[in-house]
Amino acid sequence: YVYEEKTGRWYARFTYTDNGGKRHNVKRRVQSKSQGNEVLKQLIREFDKGGGEQIEASRIDFNHLCDFYEKHYLMDAKYVNNRKVAGLRSASGVRGYVKVFREHFGRQRLKDITYEHLRTFRNERLCSSTHQSKQRSLATVNRELAYLRRLFNIAERNGWVSKNPFKKGDALIHTSDEVKRERILTPAEERNLLSHCTGRRMHLKPLIIAAIDTGCRQGELFKLLWSDIDFATGVITIRAFNTKTMRERSVSLTNRLRAELVTLVTRETKPNDLGFGIKSDVRGAFRRTCEKTGLVGLRFHDLRHTHATRLDGLGFSLAKIGGQLGHTVVQTTLRYVNRDMTAVQQIGIELDRFNANAGTK
Secondary structure (H helix, E strand, O other), X not given: OEEEOOOOOEEEEEEEEOOOOOEEEEEEEEOOHHHHHHHHHHXXXXXXHHHHHHHHHOOOEHHHHHHHHHHHOOOEOEEEOOEEEEOEOOHHHHHHHHHHHHHHHOOOEHHHOOHHHHHHHHHHHHXXXXXXXXXXXXXXXXXXXXXXXHHHHXXXXXXXXXXXXXXXXXXXXXXXXXOOOOOOOOHHHHHHHHHOOOHHHXXXXXXXXXXXXXXXXXXXXXXXXXXXXXXXXXXXXXXXXHOOOOOOEEEEXXXXXXXXXXXXXXXXXXXXXXXXXXXXXXXXXXXXXXXHHOOOOOOOOHHHHHHHHHHHHOOOOHHHXXXXXXXXXXXXXXXXXXXXXXXXXXXXXXXXXXXXXXXOO
């Protein structure tokens, strides 16, 4: 029923008894009697559709969804037999995403969040700058949207929304529009970079050589143990536990990498010790070294691109390059093979040679 209190406030009230015999009173504040009648009809429709749970779900706000996600999903990864069985490998980063989501949607009821709200959030994030006062990249916003979509999938599965609002319009995540990283190191730039890995930055040299010669990710190199390195066979094993795709793979040990690793071995070295002995991030030291050598904008991950591009130049197939990098999809490998100016010029040289031999010059 709809009623007016002595204070002049109008309310719509709906009472029901659950399967356990417990009586529930649902009360909604409204602006007028006519609005109260409409709200009451909506409450009855919700009850007819899904009972008391449906009515309660209609009151759940976005903060409640975040609380649920943090409690049941947002935890550090847990492993059994080197396989992830729960949690996230990048939990700390996702916590930052959830904080952003809370600031934008907060106490807004889940059922009231529409596709247009999501589109507005996306546009605002693209127009905002990072904490370093730089333009936020499309790739970053796409990652945020992917986790936001995940939250609404959970809400849909629990019956808190009838349909994920991401499904009610055109795709909001466009990975194909992301700016492709095309920075690779030339041999001359590599020599210059390594020549500056001295003194306090000496620890960077074997790490940089390993990244260029194996194509391993930074995290994979940090977690490499001496027991993973077989000097006899010249093979390094990247354990599934330490890879992004949770697939074990092997990479070759080049002569110069072998020489660098040998210098790190001491009498106290144990099989389960870290190969490079680095437990913290090296982004700061790497960035400062690049700035000192004039390699502005070079990222450590670009060394992985450099490795893939060199293998392509040596004539290795995309399948073999993908296997070396630990990719499961060829399209991913294609993003890592970048052509430098030498590669572009080489095509012209080879075509000139063909035309000359064919007599079509």
